[in-house]
Amino acid sequence: MRCVEKSAKTVEEAVELALKELNTTKDNVDVVILEQPSKGLFGLIGGRQARVKVCLKDKEIIEEIKELIKKGSEEDKKEEDKKKEREVAYRFLKDVLDAMGIKADIKIKYTEAGLYINLIGPRMGMVIGKRGQTLDALQYLTSLVINKDRGKDEYIRIILDTENYRKKREETLVRLANRMAEKVVKSRKKVELEPMNPYERRIIHSALQNHPGVFTYSEGEEPNRKVIIVCK
Numbered sequence: 001m002r003c004v005e006k007s008a009k010t011v012e013e014a015v016e017l018a019l020k021e022l023n024t025t026k027d028n029v030d031v032v033i034l035e036q037p038s039k040g041l042f043g044l045i046g047g048r049q050a051r052v053k054v055c056l057k058d059k060e061i062i063e064e065i066k067e068l069i070k071k072g073s074e075e076d077k078k079e080e081d082k083k084k085e086r087e088v089a090y091r092f093l094k095d096v097l098d099a100m101g102i103k104a105d106i107k108i109k110y111t112e113a114g115l116y117i118n119l120i121g122p123r124m125g126m127v128i129g130k131r132g133q134t135l136d137a138l139q140y141l142t143s144l145v146i147n148k149d150r151g152k153d154e155y156i157r158i159i160l161d162t163e164n165y166r167k168k169r170e171e172t173l174v175r176l177a178n179r180m181a182e183k184v185v186k187s188r189k190k191v192e193l194e195p196m197n198p199y200e201r202r203i204i205h206s207a208l209q210n211h212p213g214v215f216t217y218s219e220g221e222e223p224n225r226k227v228i229i230v231c232k
Contacts, residue, residue: 003055010037011050018054030055082110085146085156089117092145093160096138102126104162114157115146124162132169135160136197170203177207180229185213190230195220201227 004021008014011033019026037050086108093106104121119127128135139160147155180191193204204227205216219228
């Protein structure tokens with residue numbers, strides 16, 4: 001039986017403190033008054049507070065246990081789902097890489113950003129491809145496999161990387177964005193960048209969104225959609 005003891009100026013206040021800690025109502029508890037409050041001599045000396053012991057009734061304990069079991073089951077299911085998703089991603093990429101004649105260790109983990117997959121091994125340049133096109137294609141296909149039976153609200157973002165390519169590419173694009181922005185400010189003429197995928201375009205837009213001298217927008221149809229940098 002779960003119980004708490006509380007003290008306060010009055011019995012009622014002590015009981016309320018106990019109910020708050022137990023997160024329940026008076027109907028669901030048994031109350032035992034351990035000490036009645038006393039004002040003491042002349043209302044100043046030797047006074048004591050009311051002290052109570054408040055215990056959850058058996059039915060309330062059972063409900064708490066049920067709730068804990070339910071939460072535990074939900075967590076177990078989530079972990080089982082994550083395990084299956086990692087296995088599906090691993091098998092798919094292993095089959096694709098084997099077909100390409102590429103041997104690689106496939107490291108998969110969940111992060112705040114989504115399901116992060118890192119490929120480690122020789123000949124990773126072939127996996128990356130020109131401007132990361134092969135890596136992007138593999139990432140897109142892996143995302144389709146993982147999310148094929150999921151609703152929009154259950155979508156899992158897939159990040160496929162190798163040799164820290166994503167971070168290096170982001171740094172390269174940020175430098176490009178700032179360099180082209182300086183060019184636009186000096187020449188007062190717009191600059192059109194080469195076609196990029198949505199992820200890379202977002203990096204350019206983000207890098208220049210607070211730039212005092214230029215603004216950006218995208219133009220064209222996929223896969224030839226590109227970022228335009230224009231002087232304000």
